[in-house]
Amino acid sequence: MEELHPPYRAPQDTGRGHVDRGDVVPLYHQIKELIKRRVTDRVWRQGEAIPSENELAGAYDVSVGTVKKALAELVHEGILIRRQGKGTFVARPDFQRSFMRFFRYGLSRDEERIVPGSKVLASRILVPPQPVRAALRLAPRDRAIAITRVRTVREVPLVVEDLYLPQKTFRGFERRDISRALLYPIYDSEYGTPVLWAEEWLQPGVASKRAAQALGLAVGDPVMHVERIAYTFGDRPIEYRKSVGRGDRYRYHIEIR
Amino acid sequence: MEELHPPYRAPQDTGRGHVDRGDVVPLYHQIKELIKRRVTDRVWRQGEAIPSENELAGAYDVSVGTVKKALAELVHEGILIRRQGKGTFVARPDFQRSFMRFFRYGLSRDEERIVPGSKVLASRILVPPQPVRAALRLAPRDRAIAITRVRTVREVPLVVEDLYLPQKTFRGFERRDISRALLYPIYDSEYGTPVLWAEEWLQPGVASKRAAQALGLAVGDPVMHVERIAYTFGDRPIEYRKSVGRGDRYRYHIEIR
DNA sequence: CAGTGGTCTAGACCACAAG
DNA sequence: TTGTGGTCTAGACCACTGG
Numbered sequence: 001m002e003e004l005h006p007p008y009r010a011p012q013d014t015g016r017g018h019v020d021r022g023d024v025v026p027l028y029h030q031i032k033e034l035i036k037r038r039v040t041d042r043v044w045r046q047g048e049a050i051p052s053e054n055e056l057a058g059a060y061d062v063s064v065g066t067v068k069k070a071l072a073e074l075v076h077e078g079i080l081i082r083r084q085g086k087g088t089f090v091a092r093p094d095f096q097r098s099f100m101r102f103f104r105y106g107l108s109r110d111e112e113r114i115v116p117g118s119k120v121l122a123s124r125i126l127v128p129p130q131p132v133r134a135a136l137r138l139a140p141r142d143r144a145i146a147i148t149r150v151r152t153v154r155e156v157p158l159v160v161e162d163l164y165l166p167q168k169t170f171r172g173f174e175r176r177d178i179s180r181a182l183l184y185p186i187y188d189s190e191y192g193t194p195v196l197w198a199e200e201w202l203q204p205g206v207a208s209k210r211a212a213q214a215l216g217l218a219v220g221d222p223v224m225h226v227e228r229i230a231y232t233f234g235d236r237p238i239e240y241r242k243s244v245g246r247g248d249r250y251r252y253h254i255e256i257r
Numbered sequence: 258m259e260e261l262h263p264p265y266r267a268p269q270d271t272g273r274g275h276v277d278r279g280d281v282v283p284l285y286h287q288i289k290e291l292i293k294r295r296v297t298d299r300v301w302r303q304g305e306a307i308p309s310e311n312e313l314a315g316a317y318d319v320s321v322g323t324v325k326k327a328l329a330e331l332v333h334e335g336i337l338i339r340r341q342g343k344g345t346f347v348a349r350p351d352f353q354r355s356f357m358r359f360f361r362y363g364l365s366r367d368e369e370r371i372v373p374g375s376k377v378l379a380s381r382i383l384v385p386p387q388p389v390r391a392a393l394r395l396a397p398r399d400r401a402i403a404i405t406r407v408r409t410v411r412e413v414p415l416v417v418e419d420l421y422l423p424q425k426t427f428r429g430f431e432r433r434d435i436s437r438a439l440l441y442p443i444y445d446s447e448y449g450t451p452v453l454w455a456e457e458w459l460q461p462g463v464a465s466k467r468a469a470q471a472l473g474l475a476v477g478d479p480v481m482h483v484e485r486i487a488y489t490f491g492d493r494p495i496e497y498r499k500s501v502g503r504g505d506r507y508r509y510h511i512e513i514r
Numbered sequence: 515c516a517g518t519g520g521t522c523t524a525g526a527c528c529a530c531a532a533g
Numbered sequence: 534t535t536g537t538g539g540t541c542t543a544g545a546c547c548a549c550t551g552g
Contacts, residue, residue: 283520284522319522320523320525321523321524322522322524322525323522323523326521326522340530340531341529341530342529342530343530344531
């Protein structure tokens with residue numbers, strides 16, 4: 001936080017797009033959509049300032065109160081951040097936190113701050129099996145980047161996982177060194193597709209020969225099977241992963257609100 | 258939905274409590290707190306209408322816009338519901354949905370609407386073991402109601418679980434027939450303590466002799482261990498449960514946003 | 515200092531509900 | 534018709550930021 005870009009922009013960058021006073025949909029809602037559009041189109045980028053209330057009110061020819069209402073809701077939705085005296089900024093997904101949110105293989109408080117190591121066992125391009133194709137909404141002959149890796153904390157293998165990424169979105173990703181990096185920040189900064197939400201399916205199981213070998217377990221030991229689909233803007237799936245975590249260390253914590 | 262009580266109330270029931278214009282905390286925030294207090298104190302009850310914008314504005318001696326802002330935020334927080342032309346109502350936690358949220362033993366779409374049967378194996382009052390006491394924040398000699406039950410869908414046992422409830426809050430609960438009921442609506446309607454959120458810990462394991470017997474599995478088959486603490490107003494824990502679900506049917510789905 | 519967002523006011527007009 | 538909430542306006546005053 002606190003390294004927000006200065007609010008300088010080209011002056012024609014203010015509003016763009018028009019509201020329709022005859023429409024049944026409220027002005028503040030139309031304005032929300034216009035602003036959202038400019039954020040998802042990356043005209044206004046993460047961390048940057050957007051025009052001030054007054055500028056927006058002028059550009060859309062509505063009162064300041066109406067703009068305030070639109071902005072307040074966008075703040076609530078986590079799309080914007082407002083700072084008194086400074087301006088309104090496009091929110092920056094906080095990857096320190098989002099990492100914590102997505103990766104929660106029951107580590108101790110202490111270990112939670114460690115970025116797990118990652119040993120890549122395979123990395124190749126292929127036409128994925130049907131369930132993966134469906135999850136990523138790929139056309140029948142679209143290719144995917146498939147990566148198999150083992151994730152370790154303090155040299156202890158915790159999880160073995162198969163990842164699939166749409167090749168169209170992630171050209172060249174298969175050649176990156178990901179042994180010491182987190183993937184989601186890379187998706188965001190290098191490929192312009194931040195992970196905004198994800199869904200997971202968890203099921204208990206017993207170690208297969210392959211999993212036992214990768215995790216240093218005996219065949220039949222308890223493991224957690226996790227499938228995840230991660231989504232970016234417009235609920236577009238950009239990652240499918242299938243993980244097997246060792247049961248003695250894998251403890252998954254959730255808050256349901 | 259749609260069976261909201263009529264908006265009749267005693268006239269002195271309007272505002273109550275005063276705002277402090279000298280305070281640094283904004284008026285609309287003070288008003289939010291006053292309204293919340295009257296809801297949590299059950300002066301204004303679930304489904305009932307609260308005073309209108311104008312009445313509240315008069316009672317607190319602020320402008321309608323300020324009341325509107327307070328009410329809008331409370332709607333956002335799920336505490337109130339507003340209906341144009343009708344009034345503002347205290348929200349009623351939707352248990353059809355909250356049930357879906359808390360109970361997600363990977364049932365098929367079809368089965369999701371079934372209320373699982375429940376066979377109580379034991380129900381007694383005791384001083385709970387230390388971890389449970391800590392979870393429920395009980396004093397050393399406080400008692401708890403301990404219930405062991407098996408939950409079934411279509412006669413198939415899915416989960417065996419141990420429940421602990423603070424006896425102080427749930428006097429007489431141990432004598433209820435819960436074989437065909439959901440517990441959370443009972444906590445709410447009979448004991449005034451709705452479950453507002455919960456946290457869970459999931460870990461894979463293998464069936465113990467006890468679990469195998471209860472679930473019709475073989476010892477060593479995969480199972481899911483789930484611990485849950487459920488909270489009511491003021492983040493007060495009112496239920497601790499430890500469940501063992503059969504691995505072949507237990508599929509846990511989560512959306513992370 | 516000027517510019518930003520945060521709060522608050524006192525209205526207006528509207529759509530909707532219910533008698 | 535009356536009363537409700539939903540939208541919108543055009544201000545006011547304030548606290549905070551940065552030059």
